[in-house]
Amino acid sequence: MQSEIKFAGFGGQGILLIGKILAHAAMEEGYEVAWVPSYGPEMRGGTAYCTVVIADRPIGSPIIKNPLHLVAMNGPSLEKFAPTVKKGGIIFVNSSLINFASGRDDVDEFNVPVMEIAKSVGNMRAANIVALAAFVARSKLVSMETLRNCIKEEFSNKPKLIPLNMKAVDAGANAAAK
Template sequence: MLEEIIIAGFGGQGIMSMGQLLTYAGMYEEKHVSWLPSYGPEQRGGTANCAVVISTEPVGSPLVSKPSTLIALNNPSFEKFEPMVRTGGLIIIDTSLVDKESSRNDIEVIKMNATALAIELGNPRVANMILLGAYLEKTQILGLDSIKEALKKVLSPEKHHLLSINNQAIVKGMTLVQEQTISVD
């Protein structure tokens, strides 16, 4: 098993945290992992992305040029990385921030208004976790228990009061995929 993921959006959207979360959860499940962050010239508000590799075999390189999955949280990221997704791959987008459409018919696209869903949960900043939950449910790459444990490591102790809302958001994304109440192309 080899999963190569690019998570991309604006700085401040939790892009790096999502990547770290996947990486730590993979380590908890004794998988081989890598995490490679990339920032634009400014962090908050600038572009940010990270590449995550999760594998049952040792990871030869943290670089991802043909991701199996793209999680895009803004239009510039979608435009940049959508052509790179390998045939048979998956793209997950937040439709409140990505209004572009994929013209490809060789990939699966999951569209969800994660920002609106996060607002319904009471915190717009957990939109990224809703998208992550959708990814986890769709791919079954990592277990929810590992993700919850990793979240305790990714969030600093002074932010542990946010564990509950983040866990709720992850479960929300998973549930939407289970129920197929989101747009899947």
């Protein structure tokens, strides 16, 4: 088994962070993992994306042209990367910022209004965690329990943010189930 996930959006949306958290969760579950971040020179507001490769065997190359899954947090990312997703994969669409579909009928495409959900749980900055939780709930690449533990660990130096992020995880998982 090998799964490749491309997380993409604007700089400042926490794209690299959620890729890192997923990679950590997969590593905690005993998988081989590669995390390759990339961002434009603008950082905040520019483009940001990362690729996470999760496998049950050594990973030949962390550089992936055609990922199995895509988490698109903005329109330009959906336009650019949706055509590259492998047949049978998942395309997650942040419907808060994207009002069009990928045009693919050979993938599992689902829309989640992550910014509205994040606002409802207490902070728009938790939108990336809502997206990650929704994607993990749909893909089942790692368990939700492992994901929660890795998020808690990631925010351990800011303990006041842990309850908010746990609410974001629950809300994202619930959104994926609809």
